[in-house]
Amino acid sequence: VQIKTPKLPRQAVGIMGGTFNPVHIGHLIMADQVMAQLKLKKVSFIPDAQPPHQDHKETIDAKDRVAMLELALAGHQGFDLDLLEIARGGKSYTYDTIVELKRRHPLADYYLILGADMIEYLPTWHRIDELAKLVTFVGVKRPGYSTKAKYPVIWVDTPEVAISSTKIRQLVSNHCPINYLVPDKVQAYIKEKGLYLEH
Template identity: 70%
Template structure:
């Protein structure tokens, strides 16, 4: 959603038109971050629902480089995770892939990512999209007090998790898809189908690359 300010117009006797300086337009941009190991339809539904309900201009999908909380024994290369995200969002005009965390390397702290995004695009207002389970963990996040000054938290309601936080949160409802990346890896390892749980292009990529097989 773009917020435009009216330009003041002054007409001189010579009928010359002068445009007074105006504030830079603001743009509302969502963020979905994560390991995406692999990306699945639950990520896409959540992002789309928030985008439509809050009237965001677009949503950035930002894969982690080295998330501090992930079991590295189950992680695959950033190249493969990024490729799957690109395939998953290719048909949605409002979804974009941003690889800034991959390019930066090291541990992927959301605070560092928001500092960089605000530096690149000071005209943007960012909305960090999180499931209610992640909202509950916000107090443990790196530099959370500083992060809260840079971004608006958007919580997607989930059964069993309280709709409350010590930080300001915009709560939205979205269809619940009982899918997790862990479950998908297990299904693939067991030789079971993941059709309808991930986009077809992602399923094909996993099969072609032999990912997650035991």
């Protein structure tokens, strides 16, 4: 007797890692475009506990970065939030995260969505050659950065957005508006909590 086991389909899942200090429309536009153009089932936003390379003295508490992501992602079909890096704590290495995700979801194929600045930086990443075998890198152009890459990258054509979290933090600390640069609810949260007012 042959026992039939149902063959479950593999799932294409996008990963948007970052510090999201704070999340801005550049992040949302790139995730949305990549999800649609590559026909991904979903995109998981994974805020880091501590960025491995960035100087993190300006990084605000994870609780506030997560609260802003919740506000920004609410109601967007296919966007979800995974707090595994914050739960793990310490330096957040993408390699560790992908190993853990693949253990939890063996049927998922992961597409790591990265801005051009990060693509340039890949050669310096922790266990990069092993990571490169576990995921597909998806690049999104970013004004001011080249599309040079040492690893195979699928470049997705999206409107280029010259917005960064650094620029938003500067604007807030200079008492300039951030209208249209972040979702309205994120803007209200920053104002209510008095985030990014001092350097």
